[in-house]
Amino acid sequence: MILEVLFVTIPIAQQGCAGKRPSFRLHAQRLSAHRMADTITWDDFERVDIRVGTVIQAEPYPEARKPAIKLWVDFGDAIGVRKTSAQLTVHYTPEALIGRQVAAVVNFPPRQIGKFMSEILVLGMPDAEGAVVLLAPDLTVPNGGRMF
Secondary structure, three states: OEEEEOOEEEEOOOOOOOOOOOOHHHHOOEOOOOOOOOOOOHHHHHHOOEEEEEEEEEEEOOOOOOOOEEEEEEOOOOOOEEEEEEOOOOOOOHHHHOOOEEEEEOOOOOEEEOOEEEOOEEOEEEOOOOOEEEOOOOOOOOOOOEOO
8 A cells, every 4th residue: 555645655564564664765756746646445545544633742853854843742532642753844833833733644653763753644745845734624623533
């Protein structure tokens, strides 16, 4: 299965490969704005668990290779608080992110990002220059709500 995020193709590990996250450097390939991804099944889609959560803490991540922000996102009682880092510094400051709802993939295995362990993948789309613009619901929804 393939998940396309921010115009990058990410192979999703098939069953039996649990705990192994694909290497973005080895498998990523740029997509043009005109190329659509391969067709997936409904079962493929349902395996990607995308939830909404609220950013409760955000800090600069100066140790990152590219400018980034560390985020702690509350997904409600069932999932709890998960952390990640994201290259959001073009359009967002840590202070502006606190209290904001975001969409994230919550069922990837943890991934070491420098000295920080990322537990989720916050979702966004590129602006005209390629900087990340976060995906979020138009209205406030309960934390932990699953995208369908």
